Amino acid sequence: MQRFALLGAGFIGAVHAENLAAHPDVDLVFVYDIDLTRAAALADRFGGKATTNPADVFDATAVDAVFIASSTDTHAEHLRAAADAGLAVVCEKPIAPTLHEAERVVEHVEASGVFAMVDFNRRFDRDHVELKRVVDAGGVGPVELVQMSSRGPTLPPVEYLRVSGGQLRDQTVHFFDLCRWITGEDPVTVSVTGSALVDPTIAEFGDVDTSVAVLRLPSGGIVQIDSVRRTGYGYDERIEVMGADGLIESRRQPAANVALYSNAGITTSPLHKGWFERVQPTYAAALSAFVDALAAGGPSPASLRDGLNAQAIAEAATASLASGKTERIAYEGSAAP
Amino acid sequence: MQRFALLGAGFIGAVHAENLAAHPDVDLVFVYDIDLTRAAALADRFGGKATTNPADVFDATAVDAVFIASSTDTHAEHLRAAADAGLAVVCEKPIAPTLHEAERVVEHVEASGVFAMVDFNRRFDRDHVELKRVVDAGGVGPVELVQMSSRGPTLPPVEYLRVSGGQLRDQTVHFFDLCRWITGEDPVTVSVTGSALVDPTIAEFGDVDTSVAVLRLPSGGIVQIDSVRRTGYGYDERIEVMGADGLIESRRQPAANVALYSNAGITTSPLHKGWFERVQPTYAAALSAFVDALAAGGPSPASLRDGLNAQAIAEAATASLASGKTERIAYEGSAAP
Amino acid sequence: MQRFALLGAGFIGAVHAENLAAHPDVDLVFVYDIDLTRAAALADRFGGKATTNPADVFDATAVDAVFIASSTDTHAEHLRAAADAGLAVVCEKPIAPTLHEAERVVEHVEASGVFAMVDFNRRFDRDHVELKRVVDAGGVGPVELVQMSSRGPTLPPVEYLRVSGGQLRDQTVHFFDLCRWITGEDPVTVSVTGSALVDPTIAEFGDVDTSVAVLRLPSGGIVQIDSVRRTGYGYDERIEVMGADGLIESRRQPAANVALYSNAGITTSPLHKGWFERVQPTYAAALSAFVDALAAGGPSPASLRDGLNAQAIAEAATASLASGKTERIAYEGSAAP
């Protein structure tokens, strides 16, 4: 049994708490939050002791691993604390608000030698995993063109967007990571075209809600990612990888499988209403991958370095959006994943 | 060049006239009809000489082949005349209104040795042909269950239905033929359940508009055919063949390939509005098959004997509908196709 | 909280135990089995006290409801005991091995007034529920033709089949129930054609592994159900309801949503490998429906009477398979669901 402390008892903390409770090899021993009431609510439902005291959590005699699901500005501090305590750690993205700070944290954690993972949950999507398996097996030949769509159904609150770092850092970064994960390459340049079409307020703080990013891989392959904050037809996530010999697609996922035939057409079930319905199973899969890799002493399924490199792409993409130019991506000592 | 005479200048005659005119190896020399105006209208558009004189047509010095697309009650007479004149002949189904008469005609034509084909056009459907190719190649293993749907969008006029011989003889007979063609077996029994749901008038003359026929093959395989006169969603034709190793399906055919995504669902193009839109290409394909087989001296793509055997199944099916029992199918000297 | 006792700790008992443990309004207090080791294994994982003593279970001071998942021959006895103890009860099908015995049990339970449900789990399938919702809302108009496929991937062991009561009672009965549930009608006749194609041994005890049943509804509508014990392409379950105005389909369910494009075709994910992968979510949904209806004092989502009527259809279908005739279905005092 691995003894886990969960940090953060908000919406996503609750998701992780449920998965931690259900995992046969996990013992949820602490639920930490700065708000004891929130921590207690989760602890009551899913087990563990509620605490507001970090010293409870970062204690290698009581805890084997911490799961950081607290607010973004606390990730770096908690990662350092876990490293110092010699605890394995899985952390929601981003590692830190700025790339520079993130780099410092990653160096610190790497130096400590603790086992660490960024919770890039989409790497654990059932269909994306199968797509990657086929690509890795040479099923489509050398990769030439990748297309990804990341489209949410509803605009998040403008107050959230204002502090989110922008669409590319907040939303697209998951797909920058998928780009590296699927192709095994670190893209060299990125060019972004974006607009604020849903809410003009967003443009006031330099952000966009609809964008297309185009990346070039060292092999010459091209990756295109569109990011949309609000569709009129549900949650739309989709990946296509075209190689020299064929194409594989992780398709749009309908919420059900019913078809109504009429003279007007054939209407099948809509896509999932929200992002959570689509990605929910990936959280448990990511947790299992972490638990298994930790137990096996294997490589991290998504290292902090992976998190850093995705963040580096997001930085260059954000710069391209501002400059209107193709930007070179500056990795800090990166090698391809 | 094969010199053709077309008999019958109605709706389906016009379809054949256009295909005869377009075929590079065919010379349409006569358009015969009892109504000279109708014959002339077609001849004007598609070539050939209009005539109301059978002697023009059944003349081996001027004509190589006749295409019988006249009214059902004239098929037998024209088939005999073609045989007597030594002309190749392709004939719309049925060979004759009664099975007994049809048998006499087939014997007569077979004795003459002329090349003959029943225009079972669905044998030439692009997708059905591919389905049969896979079945014949063993792609699904030994056939165990076949399902076919034959569903028209609108009820034909009741006056037509009254003289049609009934749904099983008029509509389902095409699929009784497909059953033999696909499986290579002569079904031994048939059991039919049917209702007049669209128009109660139909029940008055013992007919149905919605029916399910279940046939047993000598191998033990089962074939199920549903026939519907009126759907609320267009023309629906579909075949599934399940074997021991897999299943192949000639799918419902949408009229186009457009999809509209909304919160209510994903609406793709409807099925074809009418049967003709679906089967139109099969007529030209059937004609080509006839022309090629005639030129090559090969076997008929759909012999009169095939027509007779499909008719025998339709007779037993019609009897089953009346008796409420499983009926044995009586072929007259048949071997499997 | 409703206090449940689970009866039966085999494969399906374990499925129910997991769902009982996860349900927020359920307290699993006893796991009963004749084998204490099996009962204890489940109780260890999912809670409750293991017991081999029926007196523990049928005790209204400690238990509110019993879930009967024990072997088929014990259902009747446990149902009677629950009724006598005044406990709510949900029971796996069938109620009893023979229709006559089942009728006696249902009368007994009905007389007791306890809340009871047959676990016809397919009534709780996500897609079937949506199909029924549309049918009930008039979305396809009056029902004219229903088609259902029930096709398992692998032949169960012959020893199991020998005592199963035959394909129609064991497998198709779920779909006889769906037929009544979807249409709201009690079919009046049934005609079955079947073969033993997978294993000839099955024919020796009068059973089949591939069959087509055709039922006629009082409205004249026709229902066709094919049942297959072994496909070469995974688990295939599918329902189509054609009405006067359109058609609705609960489609074949692929296990994933990935597509590989090559010159040979477009290959999408296969169907589920087994029946359990397909129907797993229905068990939790059925349990929730039972819990909710019990709490609300509402009608049973699937009454014992429903179980009895489905069994009556299976009896007539089994008779038709033997007689080769269309058989009238004899309900014992039934009204449509």
Add this chain to the structure above:
Amino acid sequence: MQRFALLGAGFIGAVHAENLAAHPDVDLVFVYDIDLTRAAALADRFGGKATTNPADVFDATAVDAVFIASSTDTHAEHLRAAADAGLAVVCEKPIAPTLHEAERVVEHVEASGVFAMVDFNRRFDRDHVELKRVVDAGGVGPVELVQMSSRGPTLPPVEYLRVSGGQLRDQTVHFFDLCRWITGEDPVTVSVTGSALVDPTIAEFGDVDTSVAVLRLPSGGIVQIDSVRRTGYGYDERIEVMGADGLIESRRQPAANVALYSNAGITTSPLHKGWFERVQPTYAAALSAFVDALAAGGPSPASLRDGLNAQAIAEAATASLASGKTERIAYEGSAAP
């Protein structure tokens, strides 16, 4: 009847000849080519008089309209001649090899007042037409993101590519036109990322075989077009238009509609083997549109100005590929289509 002269008797000339011959309101009176043998071969098959003399063709007493399907370098000259002779004219793209020359030609033809059309045949694709109808009717709301794929199955000969003007002018230009046609907007900027992945020789003359172009519309909407010279899975053409309220897709078009189910997956028919199989029906549709608009005195379905504007986008796109920057598109006096 409109009297047509066809200029050019090569592969695409033969396609047009067949359509001209089949059109009920067209009289094909001349087939012109610099090679009399080629002209005569077409005239023999499809009617008209073969000629190598331009004076025969540009003669308003004998001809109403000319169809320019000759080599690209002759388009401008033939367009001017048609204008001078007062003949209606339909012309394959491009109008002239350089944008400057094309502008001069369009001014000349516009000054003459003759009815003229660029044969942008994809505007007449069955599914694209339906997509545009829905967009125009507001079916997806204001357009926010358009995605188009133009992917051919096999690399054209390098000798052809060397003189083709490059992928963006030769292949993508059709989709630059569709972009304007669908959105009713003239894009303001374009940014292109491209690679020579199929054959490195192509890079030697500055061309690419795989590229992604991103355009910005005046409304802020974004258009993304990928162009691929060689896939491993057939001809792939696809358009998606996402608006504020939904998304409409003109889908990849399979060559047939057959599905094979096995344990390995569900394999449906591949895409069309070549571009011609996919677009063949658009040529006849474009011709009909021209004939109808000419007869009605209506606006051109695709004016020379449309051709010019698509060419202007292709110029800017080609410049972007070379510069690595987003380029502003310079139209010469254009208004949106």
